[in-house]
Amino acid sequence: MKLTALPCLTLLFPASAFAAGAASSPAGENLLWLALILMSARLFAPLAQRVGFPAVLGELLLGVVLGNLSLLGISFFSGVTQDPIIAFIAEMGVLILLLQIGLETQLKDLVAVGPRALAVGVIGIVMPFMLGAWIVGPWLLPGKDVNAYLFLGATLSATSVGITGRVFRDMGKLDLPAARIVLGAAVIDDVLGLVILAVVSSLVTIGTVSTSAVGLILAKALLFLGGSIGIGRLIAPWMSHSLARLDAGPSMLFAQVLSTALALSWLAHVMGLAPIIGAFAAGLLFEPVFLQKFEHPTIVRDIEAVLPAQSSADLSANSSANETDLVTRIKAVLVKHTGHQHENLIEPIGYFFVPVFFVLTGMQVDLQTLANPAVLIVGLGVTAAAVIGKLMAGLAAGREAGGWLVGWGMVPRGEVGLIFAMTGRQLGVMSEAMFSVIVIMVILTTLITPPVLSYLLKSHAQRHPFGRRS
């Protein structure tokens, strides 16, 4: 056995004598952190729901509390946000969330809202960019370089889909047209965001824009999206069929879905896109019909075993009309559930990974940023522009499809806006003060959106009590 593998082994059989050979990461502490994050997320979520907030806000606020315990002198959680293992678990969390959302989204429904999603995506990039670069920037932060305003605009144009996807999913509203428009627009914005970032960075560093560089970004993005979904949809039914012939158990079904998601996330990453786009694309590949050959879960098999076989003439003669009716109803339940077996299998793995992502997102909020009143006021102004820009995009979706929902769905900037701002700072165009303003904008857009969306979805349900309107 190779000795290089010891980081793994030392945890299995720890003895202080081996500390020297062990990995530097405190793997033991990670276990406790994960236990605490997992359990407290599950305790905060129902508490948030009791006061009418969505579960994800509970997880985010828990993160804010844990991440700022150091202000009270409690440093136990300080290492969490810097730990690469916890960071990877969190990344897996948002990948699995987007996989789940993809599995629950039909490709044809997404294509149906394509034009509107494109309009929302483009307007949702252009309007916040213009508001930031030409209006709010020069007005609220006067006297800066034009490049700084360009970067502020780029930051405001970002979209982070995790929060919105989670709220729609938790409330069982992924089949609303508004949800599909937001998802489609988020994919488009990921590509356009790369273009904006490349253009602005290029303007700042070499003063000009290379058409071929922008063309390459677009070509790689289109190649990935077209290739993964186009080829994937051709391969998926055949692959499912072959794998089910080799072993039709649930673990094979699980491995097929999850490893496709991991592989496409990696491919998206390699092609310059966000890995979550790959996970979402993987979810779109699998439709229940491809997976029919896989065995039912044991409970379904066991219930089927006690149901009378309808083909047997002997049993039919004995069974009453009532019983046949009952059998029909039970079979309908079984069919409904077995069609979504792959979603049920992914669900528990989401229970583990997904809360880590949202708690860690909350932990990245540094409350000290909010302590400077001057910065806070400018931050509120920039936040208003960030919200207004996306709400204008939402109007392009049309009022009937839930324009407000779409607009608010695009509001969270999350990690994407922050990374844009980081680039600006690395390139030396963005001052510390402007960076703090952007951090406030990211915090507020991320924390405000879940309760607003939750309110809009509830009132939307009251206005449209009979289901979706497309």
Next chain:
Amino acid sequence: MKLTALPCLTLLFPASAFAAGAASSPAGENLLWLALILMSARLFAPLAQRVGFPAVLGELLLGVVLGNLSLLGISFFSGVTQDPIIAFIAEMGVLILLLQIGLETQLKDLVAVGPRALAVGVIGIVMPFMLGAWIVGPWLLPGKDVNAYLFLGATLSATSVGITGRVFRDMGKLDLPAARIVLGAAVIDDVLGLVILAVVSSLVTIGTVSTSAVGLILAKALLFLGGSIGIGRLIAPWMSHSLARLDAGPSMLFAQVLSTALALSWLAHVMGLAPIIGAFAAGLLFEPVFLQKFEHPTIVRDIEAVLPAQSSADLSANSSANETDLVTRIKAVLVKHTGHQHENLIEPIGYFFVPVFFVLTGMQVDLQTLANPAVLIVGLGVTAAAVIGKLMAGLAAGREAGGWLVGWGMVPRGEVGLIFAMTGRQLGVMSEAMFSVIVIMVILTTLITPPVLSYLLKSHAQRHPFGRRS
């Protein structure tokens, strides 16, 4: 937001510009590695089963192949065994496996075999130690220091329970007395192993043994085992009841079970024990009866909704004898499945984590170790002693309880034996040649055991076709 969190963020929105700020670990590559490990493990397992081998051997051999691809000049997987994130995923894998085994084991059944497990554990430590230190060592590796033989003996006394637990679980044989004896003996051996290692290390370094040091190890181990299981069994029903009142959904049940396992794994680690002992103890805490208050899975709820309510006089009048009979049988199926809801929820998370552990274990096998014929022959001799020592311990379990099964169940040395040898090398008492011999012994005991156990379990089932004999 704190900037220190960027390792997490850069993967979510990668752009080469941020490479400088990103974590050094290739998180993107991890996604592809996990996808490949997960999918190929699921392909190898049924192939192994087709030729009559247990699935775990397929995963181990897959690991051997992947880990030695560098001999063919393919270096893609060379980084896997050194990656701390993959190592953590593998650790989680063995923790979840032992949690599952704990959940499927009743504490009272384990207590019932306690005396026999103690006998097997003690003999299984003493016999291989004596064989190694006084017979095989001086005979096959003459001319070494007496301390080197002591370390060889300590290494031979190690027990690694993961492989055996997996084989018993995959074959649905965890309820055999032999399985419970092996599990109990493995817990005892983990404690005794710590004692042996402390004693031998102390003899080598200061030439004497400190009774208080040994006492402290034993006290901490007993405190952990007694405390976690004793207090845990008192708290678990009350905790389950309170949590179910707050939120009776499956995600709460899942969080309760998994975070208990993670927290006890951490506690075991802190107390000097192997984390897997903590995960196993956590599994012993939960009995289906504590978890009754949690909601059924949706499929159970939906089926119950279509069943006629037996209390309703109206329906009872209409229902035939046949239907009542059918309803009774279906309800029996539902009761059977809902009792094990917590196990079903943990199952899919095992699909992800567990194969990573076994593939990574296989990857640590360096085939070049087997290339030196002289070392290989000595290695075979030491392996024979390692097997014989544990088989003698198995005889203490009694023939009727499956003495051969118990003995072979204790044979794999896995990571535990290797860490003992590492300590000896660090202390300077163990030569490179002796270390290579031990690596061969670890490889062989780990790879031989799954097929032997699988064969013994099949023939045991033929001799005892009517279930368990205690």
